[in-house]
Structure formats: C-alpha cells, structure tokens
Amino acid sequence: MSTLLLSTCICSLVSLGLQTSLSADTLKPSQTFVQGFTLISSNQRFEFGFFRPGNGLGGLYLGTWYHNLPLTVVWVANRNKPLRDSFGQVALDEKGALFLFNRSMGAVWSTDKIPTMDSFTPVLQLLDTGNLVIRDDGGNRTIFWESFDFPTDTLLPNLKLGWNLDGGVNRIIRSWKSIDDPSEGEYSFCLEPHEAPQLVLRSGSKKLFRRAPWDGSSFSGITSLTTNPLFQAAYIYNSVEVYFQYEMLDDSILSRFLILPSGLIQYFTWRVNSSKEWNLLVTINSDPCDNYGKCGNYGSCYTLSSCKLFSQYHKSNTMLFSFPRVGSWFS
Numbered sequence: 001m002s003t004l005l006l007s008t009c010i011c012s013l014v015s016l017g018l019q020t021s022l023s024a025d026t027l028k029p030s031q032t033f034v035q036g037f038t039l040i041s042s043n044q045r046f047e048f049g050f051f052r053p054g055n056g057l058g059g060l061y062l063g064t065w066y067h068n069l070p071l072t073v074v075w076v077a078n079r080n081k082p083l084r085d086s087f088g089q090v091a092l093d094e095k096g097a098l099f100l101f102n103r104s105m106g107a108v109w110s111t112d113k114i115p116t117m118d119s120f121t122p123v124l125q126l127l128d129t130g131n132l133v134i135r136d137d138g139g140n141r142t143i144f145w146e147s148f149d150f151p152t153d154t155l156l157p158n159l160k161l162g163w164n165l166d167g168g169v170n171r172i173i174r175s176w177k178s179i180d181d182p183s184e185g186e187y188s189f190c191l192e193p194h195e196a197p198q199l200v201l202r203s204g205s206k207k208l209f210r211r212a213p214w215d216g217s218s219f220s221g222i223t224s225l226t227t228n229p230l231f232q233a234a235y236i237y238n239s240v241e242v243y244f245q246y247e248m249l250d251d252s253i254l255s256r257f258l259i260l261p262s263g264l265i266q267y268f269t270w271r272v273n274s275s276k277e278w279n280l281l282v283t284i285n286s287d288p289c290d291n292y293g294k295c296g297n298y299g300s301c302y303t304l305s306s307c308k309l310f311s312q313y314h315k316s317n318t319m320l321f322s323f324p325r326v327g328s329w330f331s
C-alpha cells in the first residue's frame with residue numbers, strides 16, 4: 001500500500017516537472033496532476049483544476065473557473081461526487097478517457113469511453129472559451145468529448161443550450177444546491193420541447209416559466225435576437241441540432257448566464273483589467289409576468305406589468321415571448 005502511494009507521489013512529481021516544460025493548457029496520457037496544479041487556457045482567461053467552494057468546509061472538486069479573478073466557477077466535473085479529503089488526481093488514459101482518482105486510486109468520476117481508432121492520440125485541452133476538450137492530437141484534431149456538452153449552472157458564450165437531434169446530447173443548466181455546494185440543486189433551465197422549443201425554467205419537474213428564444217415568425221435557420229454591437233444571441237435549428245447560444249463580440253468583456261440556487265437566472269459581465277466585481281446586468285426571471293401560466297394559455301408578457309393576448313399563435317398551451325430588452329442591457 002505504502003509502495004503504491006509512494007510511486008503515485010513520485011509519478012505526480014515527475015508529471016508536474018514534465019508539465020511545466022510543456023504548454024500549460026494541455027494534459028497528455030503520460031501526465032497526471034494533483035491539487036495545486038492547474039491547466040490555464042492560452043489566452044489566460046480560464047483555469048482548470050481542484051477547488052474548494054464557498055466556506056471551504058465542503059469537499060474538493062475538479063472544475064473550471066476564471067483565471068486571476070475572485071473564484072468564479074463555471075464548470076464542475078464531479079459536482080455530485082466531492083472528494084472528502086485533500087487528495088485528488090487527474091489522468092487521461094491512452095484511450096482518451098479522463099479520470100478523477102481519490103487517495104486510494106478509486107475512480108470517483110470519469111468521462112465516457114471514446115470509440116477508439118488506430119491513429120488516435122488523445123490530449124486534454126482547456127480552450128480559450130473555457131471549454132475543456134479531449135481531442136485527437138494528431139490527424140484532424142477532432143474533438144471527442146467536451147465539457148460544454150455537460151454544463152453545470154453556467155452558460156458561457158458559445159455554449160449550446162439545447163440538443164443534438166440524434167439524441168446524443170441534451171445540454172441543460174442546473175443550479176448548485178447552495179453557494180457552497182455544487183451538487184445538483186432544485187432549478188434547471190433548458191430548451192424544450194422538441195416541437196416548438198422554448199427556454200424553460202423548472203423547479204424539480206414543475207415548469208416555472210418559459211420564454212421563446214425567437215420572435216415566433218421564423219422557425220428555421222438563424223434568428224438573431226438583437227442588433228446590440230456587443231451581445232449577439234441566436235436560436236439555431238437545423239437538421240443536426242437545436243440550440244440557444246450567445247456570443248460576446250467584445251473580447252475585453254467576460255460574460256456568463258448563471259442559474260442561482262434560488263432559481264433566478266442572471267447575466268453578469270466583467271471588464272478585463274478594470275472590473276473589481278461582477279456586474280449584474282439583468283435578472284431574466286424577476287418579472288412577475290415570467291411566472292408560467294400567469295397570462296393564461298395564450299397570454300404573453302410584453303412589458304413588466306401587463307399581459308397581452310397573443311391569439312395569432314394557435315398551438316395550444318404555448319406562450320411566445322420575445323427575449324426582453326436584450327438590446328438595452330448595455331445601454
């Protein structure tokens with residue numbers, strides 16, 4: 001047992017030594033890392049490694065946060081399976097699966113197995129977008145797994161909230177249980193149903209509100225939701241996938257949507273090199289009209305206080321909303 005631990009430690013140290021001489025945004029199958037070591041995206045925006053949330057009394061988690069900002073976690077690998085002590089080890093195997101091991105080298109969390117091919121050389125990389133990917137380091141660099149397919153409570157720019165039509169992936173965000181506990185909380189936010197996709201907030205299985213991510217007149221291709229020069233959101237529907245996604249057009253502004261443990265969905269920004277804290281720009285569901293069913297089956301809220309009938313749209317039990325005041329978020 002002690003021999004095993006010793007060899008593990010030596011292996012880690014060797015790997016750490018190797019790692020410093022390689023690009024620090026990637027991990028190769030011959031390398032491992034433990035608490036204290038992280039991957040940093042090449043643009044220095046994101047960091048992947050071990051963290052202890054909130055008051056530090058809970059478990060140890062593996063995840064991604066913003067580099068050089070007060071701890072703001074954007075993704076958690078083992079949200080429901082914390083490490084109970086201070087030891088965890090990350091390793092990518094030769095077949096391209098990522099593992100999180102505990103002290104006794106039990107696999108606490110791992111990615112799914114990837115269909116293997118002869119010429120596959122896996123590498124783990126933290127991309128500039130905050131997406132952690134496992135890709136082929138040779139050949140055409142095909143991505144086989146990505147953390148953006150398994151979001152936790154945060155929607156980052158370019159993350160696709162929605163699903164692939166082959167049924168392989170459905171990306172939803174779900175709140176933390178509390179600000180100190182990343183495990184799955186009560187609230188989720190997703191795109192559903194398949195026939196007429198809308199953004200839906202749920203508490204458990206109960207629908208709280210829904211909001212169509214498009215104006216109702218266009219149901220295919222790309223519908224741009226705003227002409228704002230900084231923020232661009234789109235609902236995309238094609239033969240392969242259906243999703244909602246947004247983009248930040250100014251590279252010096254970090255932004256994220258977060259679903260809080262309280263169920264609020266908030267949008268925050270941070271100006272690189274000038275902000276001292278996250279700027280809350282909008283709370284999506286603070287409007288009383290947002291409560292599901294408030295305006296009746298055909299009702300739709302257009303302003304903060306009034307409900308209007310939207311009778312042109314016939315699909316029963318469906319409400320359409322325009323994405324509200326997006327253009328004014330930055331004014």
Ligand SMILES: *[C@@H]1O[C@H](CO)[C@@H](O)[C@H](O)[C@H]1NC(C)=O
Nearest residue numbers: 084102103104105106107108
């Ligand atoms: C390590 O993980 C394995 C597999 O999940 C588990 O059976 C074992 O109890 C864990 N050991 C510790 C010390 O947590």
Ligand SMILES: *[C@@H]1O[C@H](CO)[C@@H](O)[C@H](O)[C@H]1NC(C)=O
Nearest residue numbers: 117119120136139140141142
């Ligand atoms: C990349 O390579 C993989 C495996 O060799 C192959 O399945 C895939 O079609 C290739 N993708 C492109 C875009 O060439």
Ligand SMILES: *[C@@H]1O[C@H](CO)[C@@H](O)[C@H](O)[C@H]1NC(C)=O
Nearest residue numbers: 250251252253271272273274
């Ligand atoms: C922020 O500051 C760093 C270091 O001075 C600089 O390299 C970087 O370009 C700055 N970024 C922006 C967006 O101003």
